[in-house]
Amino acid sequence: CLTTNGTPEIVADILNIHANSCTQVGNFQLSETDTEVWYGQPRMPDPLAWLNKPGAKPTDPALGLTAYDWGTIDIQNTGQVPADPIPAGYYSGGMTFKGGTVENPIRLAGGIYILDGAGLQVLANSYVIVDPAGGDADGDEIGEAFFYIAGTNWQADDTSCYISGNAVIRTDPLSEGLYAGLTFAQDDQNLNDALIMGTGDTLIEGTLYFPQERPASEQSGGNGDGFALRLGGTGLGYGNQIIASSIYLFGTGDKIINYDGRNPSPISKSWLVE
Numbered sequence: 001c002l003t004t005n006g007t008p009e010i011v012a013d014i015l016n017i018h019a020n021s022c023t024q025v026g027n028f029q030l031s032e033t034d035t036e037v038w039y040g041q042p043r044m045p046d047p048l049a050w051l052n053k054p055g056a057k058p059t060d061p062a063l064g065l066t067a068y069d070w071g072t073i074d075i076q077n078t079g080q081v082p083a084d085p086i087p088a089g090y091y092s093g094g095m096t097f098k099g100g101t102v103e104n105p106i107r108l109a110g111g112i113y114i115l116d117g118a119g120l121q122v123l124a125n126s127y128v129i130v131d132p133a134g135g136d137a138d139g140d141e142i143g144e145a146f147f148y149i150a151g152t153n154w155q156a157d158d159t160s161c162y163i164s165g166n167a168v169i170r171t172d173p174l175s176e177g178l179y180a181g182l183t184f185a186q187d188d189q190n191l192n193d194a195l196i197m198g199t200g201d202t203l204i205e206g207t208l209y210f211p212q213e214r215p216a217s218e219q220s221g222g223n224g225d226g227f228a229l230r231l232g233g234t235g236l237g238y239g240n241q242i243i244a245s246s247i248y249l250f251g252t253g254d255k256i257i258n259y260d261g262r263n264p265s266p267i268s269k270s271w272l273v274e
Contacts (some may be wrong), residue, residue: 001137002095002152005026005095006026007028007029007230008017008029008249009029009031009216009269010029010030010031010035011026011030011031011035011195012013013034013035013036013039013063013134014036014037014116014267015030015035015036015037015038015070016038016041016044016265016267017037017038017039017040017041017097017237018040018041018042018043019039019040020040021039021218023116023172024143026057031038034115035268037167038267041265041267042266043125044220044265045072046211046243047213047243047263048182048185048207048211048222048243049180049183049210049211050231051185051209052203054258056071056157058113060094064074064145066131067091068222069090069091070087070091070092070095070117071091071092071093072091072092072095072096072118073086073091073093073094073095073097074093074095074096074099074224075077075096075097075098075099075100075106076096076099077098078100078101078104079099079260080090080099081099081100081104081105081106082106082107083215084119084161084195085096085108085109086107086109087104087109087110087111088108088109088110088111088112088113088145088220089112089113089114090113090114090115090116091113091114091116091117092116092117093116093117093118094115094117094118094119094120094121095113095115095119095120095121095125096121097121097122097123097128097167098116098123098125098126099127099255100126100127100129101127102126102127103129104130104266105129106127107128107129107130107131108125108129108130108131108143108145108171109130109131109143110130110131110132110133110143110145111144111145111146112145112146112174112179113145113146113148114147114148114150115147115149115159116150116151116159117158117159118149118158118159118160119149119158119159119160119162119192119243120134120147120149120162120163120184120252121159121162121271122162122163122164122167122169123162123164123167124164124165124166124167125164125166125167126150126164126167126168126169126240127167128146128167128169128170129142129143129171129211130142130143130145130170130171130172131143132244133163133221136228136232142170142171142172143171143172144171144172144173144174144175144221145171145172145173145180145183145230146173146174146182146183146185146266147176147183147184147185148179148185148186148187149161149185149186149187149190149194150190151187151189151192157190157210158192158194159190159258160186160190160192160193160194161184161186161194161195161196162194162195163196163197164197165176165197165198165199165232165234165251166197166199167202167271168199169204170204171183171205172206173205173206173207179264181206181207181240181262182206182207182209183204183205183206183207183239184196184206184208184209184239185207185208185209185210186209186210186212186228187212188211188212189212189223189240190212191213191214192211192212192251193224193225193226193227193228194228194229194230195229195230195232196229196230196232196233196238197229197232197233197251198231198232198233198234198235198236198237198251198253198255199233199234199235199236204237204239205237205239205240205258206239206240206241206256207237207241207242207243207262207263208229208238208241208242208244209243210228210229210232210242210243210245211228211243211244211245212228212243212245213228213246214227214228223250224245224248227246227247227248228245228246228247229235229242229244229246229247229248230247230248230250231247231248231249231250232251232257233253234251234252234253234266235250235253235254235255236254236256237256237257237258238251238256238257239258239264240257240258240259240262241257241259241262242257242259242262
């Protein structure tokens with residue numbers, strides 16, 4: 001935990017720390033609410049390691065993935081917003097959005113999106129929404145989608161997950177199937193940083209999974225370069241769970257993770273019994 005400006009406050013019921021003291025962790029403070037802090041906890045194995053599928057174009061019909069390549073989606077202004085929802089599937093060039101409004105959003109059909117190329121780029125002032133199955137995206141219901149950021153080499157591949165602070169993407173995770181509960185995931189062989197900037201309109205559900213690891217020498221305490229996931233902006237909701245090899249927090253406001261009990265972390269406790 002490295003800080004150059006102010007002191008971050010952690011608000012949690014339970015905090016498991018691998019180090020043996022706070023001085024080994026960094027500069028942070030706990031909230032005034034009751035927090036159980038457990039030091040010397042074992043490192044937690046990656047509960048989603050089975051998910052890593054580097055490199056190959058998806059072809060598994062059982063997962064709803066076909067070998068068809070939808071190519072590239074690149075929407076650069078609101079006037080280009082397509083009338084029909086953008087279908088799920090494999091996009092070798094990735095998806096870039098810079099457009100859409102509350103009244104006329106960029107609509108996705110929902111399902112599983114495997115993204116190479118540019119990955120997922122939701123740029124400033126964009127409004128993207130996943131259509132509910134058989135429903136109306138203009139209403140309160142939101143559809144389900146899973147975005148898998150592919151790619152294999154950060155030096156030769158710009159594939160990444162980037163959501164700007166002025167952008168809005170509204171999606172729920174898949175409720176069933178192999179990827180149930182997951183919203184964003186990045187291949188562990190793709191070493192690019194992921195950046196999610198939140199605002200008061202940000203409300204992402206599901207698990208965010210960024211297992212990629214860069215050497216410690218590549219990590220910067222200044223702007224977060226080299227960290228697996230950078231969370232910034234002014235708030236608000238960043239999923240129900242974050243699993244990442246490293247996280248860099250910046251900006252202001254509350255970064256809220258509405259944890260719902262999935263993939264729990266074991267706690268080593270001592271008990272007095274007779």
